[in-house]
Amino acid sequence: MLRAYSALVYLFLYGPIALIVLFSFNSGLSAADFQGFSLRWYARVAGNSLMLDALRTSLTVAFSSAALATIMGTMAALALQRVKGPVRVIFDGLTYIAIMVPGIVIGIATLIALVTTFDAANAVLAEIWPTDTPPQLHMGYGSIIAAHTLFSMALVVVIVRARIAGMDRSLIEASMDLYADPWATFRQVTLPQLAPAILAGFLLCFTFSFDDFVIAFFVAGPLNTLPIYVFSSIRRGVTPEINAIGTAIMMFSLVMLFGAQLLLRRKSVQGKT
Amino acid sequence: MTATAQTIATPAVTERRQSGRWLTALLLAPSAVWFFVLLILPLAVVLVYSVGVRAPAGGYQAAFTLDNYLNLPARWAAFKNTLTLAPLGTLICLLAGYPLAYFLAVKSSARWRVMLLILVIVPFWTSFLIRTYAWIFILGGRGIPALLDAMGMGDVRLINTPFSVMCGIVYAYLPLMVFPIYVSLEKLDKRLLEASEDLGAGPFATFRQITLPLSAPGIITGCMLVFILLMGEYLIPQMLGGGKVFFIGNALVDLFLQSLNWPYGSAVAMALVIIMLVTVSLYLRATAATGGRRDASLI
Structure with a gap:
């Protein structure tokens, strides 16, 4: 039963x-x-330039935010294993808040903070700029990438720190005993052990960013990401074309997800250098 | 560095410790900047705006007033819907998910277990929007109602009801409930179940006295994860509730993007965050009481 x-x-x-x-x-x-x-709906999707633009935007945003988040999150995770006391407590708290606060609140907060800052900065720029056409700060790629990076970075910190906690310390000590300097130890021992977690973190961040609607909805400015495009087409009415887009998106997410799973399940990677 | 660095403080070691400190600061700097500019600062702005007033053309005008908070009952419907449908959705996820988690952890064959578990988690990481859309497709005019109509069952309306919203909620969050419960059940020592049986306890008594208490940490984690995400939900009520069933998230979008009442919207957002913080701290206390560990990782 x-x-x-x-x-x-x-x-x-x-x-x-x-x-x-x-x-x-x-x-x-x-x-x-x-x-x-x-395959008529797929043919129609392939010729839909608005959709293709949105796809291009989403891929750019997902790749940039995942790369930034992976680099900064891994750096933070490496540093956090060496610090104790208030610094660590504060970072733990911030990571926790970044993951816990609902996306919609993050989206709204980022929107009003950036709009306020940009308005002030644009006024100053208009004042001090020598020519009549000062550069204008506005919402767009920068704001979406920055907002996605925040959540993704917290995710990477959690994943990489879990990996560091489960790492075999004796290899690092052996490397030190064999007179490898800290940088060589890091490059030849620590990094290869962390690589699967870092790559998995990258793929999860990519998936998150590629899939996110609610944060992008607020901070995208004039840009359309793929979820924003899909959301507005659904609003205009359900058409079979959305089924085709949806199938394609799900296939893509599945590939990314299985990549991440495979990497996380691999116990270690042989360092080739 | 290593423990040896603390035992002998030669000049070289001191120097290395010094540079280690710089390295740590350098490694933490980018994420610290990010946390400050994109988390602390925006949340502080929301807090400041929540005591301001709406500018005549929309947006924010500096002031110090608690009117926005006193006006929160004006959006009572959104709070009421969220605070009833979020717990109800959590409960349904628990009731629907527990038997599956139990099956996976205790009854399924070891050969299939990992595969079956991955199959539960996969939907959680695939497009949320498309999965919610699937229910528009199923419950909407061209889905089940069209089929029923073709069968001569007449005019049935399923979409834009609390029922359709609940379908979307359970569909979206069931995996998040199953996973932590599975983790806690998997750790359960199967010999306890045999011992209970040997001592003459029936299946129900065994479940109530052994399985259920030992899986409490997983239940608490799963419920909190689902509840917290549901509290901030926007897409599901938006797509499946059609403006008739709306959450705090929908009120927020309306306030910020339609009526441009940023100060009042900020107060609503603060109220949402505060409700969540209270819930999270209650959860932490509850987990401490059961002596459980958090098993939140989905990967």
Whole structure:
């Protein structure tokens, strides 16, 4: 009975996804109207320049924020294993807050803080700029990337620190005993051990940013990310084209996710240098 | 550095410790700047704005007043919906998720366990928007109602009801509930179950006296994770509630993007954060009481 129930839960989890995939290949217009296999909606998506622009924006934002977050988060995680006391407590608290505060509050707070700062800065720039066309600060790539990096960075700190905690210290001590300097030890011992966690962190950050709607909704300014584009098309009405976009997005997320899972499950990576 | 650095303080060691401190500061600097500019500063701005007044053209005008907070009951419907549907959604996720977690941890064969567990987690990391959209597709005009209509069942309305919002909630957050419960159940020593059985306890007594108390940390973690995320939910009520079922998140979007009442919106946001902080601290106390560890990691 428990087995049957569990099967039902899996059906519940995958049924709706399967329907989206199935109907993305439907040549008809509605669920009640399954007319056979067709790729017409995919063809339509491939020729949709607004969608492609949004996709390009999302990929740029996801890649930049994931890269920044991975670098800064790993740096912080490495430093935090060496500090104790108030610095560590403060960083732990900030990481916790960054993960816990709802995305919508982060989005709103970032929006009003940046708008206020930009207004003040633009006024000053207009004052001091020698020519008549001073540069204007505005919402766009910078603000989305910065806001996504905040959450992602906290995620990387948590993941990499968990990895550091589970790391084999004896290798580092052996390296020191063999007169490797700290930098060589880091490059040849610590980094290879952390690499899977760092890469997994990157992929999760990428997935988060690529998938995020609510933060981008507030701080994107005139830009459209893919979730913003999908959200507004759904608002305009449900069309089979959205099924095709959705299927493509889910396939892409799945690839990223399995990459992250594989990396996290690998116990160690052989250092090749 | 290592422990040896503290035992002998030769000049070279002192120098290295000195440079180590610089290195630490350098490593922490970028994230510290980020936390300050994109977390502390914005939250401080929200706090300051929440005691201001709305500028005539929308936005913020400096002032010090508690009117925004005193006016919070004007958005009572959003608070009421959030504070009823979030706990209810959490409860349904728990009731629906516990048996699955139990099956995975205790009854499933070791060969399939990891695969089945990954299958639970995967949906959580795939497009939230598309998964919520799936329910518009299923419950909306061209989905089940169209099928029912074709079968001659007449006009059924499923979308834009508390029911459709609840479908979206359980669908989105069930994985987040199953995972922590699974982790705590997996650690459970199966010999305790056998011992209980040998001592003549029925399955129900064993469950109530052994399984349930020992999985309490997982239940608490799962409930808190789901509850916290539900409190800040925007997309599900927006897409599946159609303006009829709305959460605090929807009120916030309305206040900031439509009526441009930033100060009042800030007060609503502060109220949301405060409700969450209170909940989180209650949760921390509860976990301390059960002596459980947090198993929040989803990966």
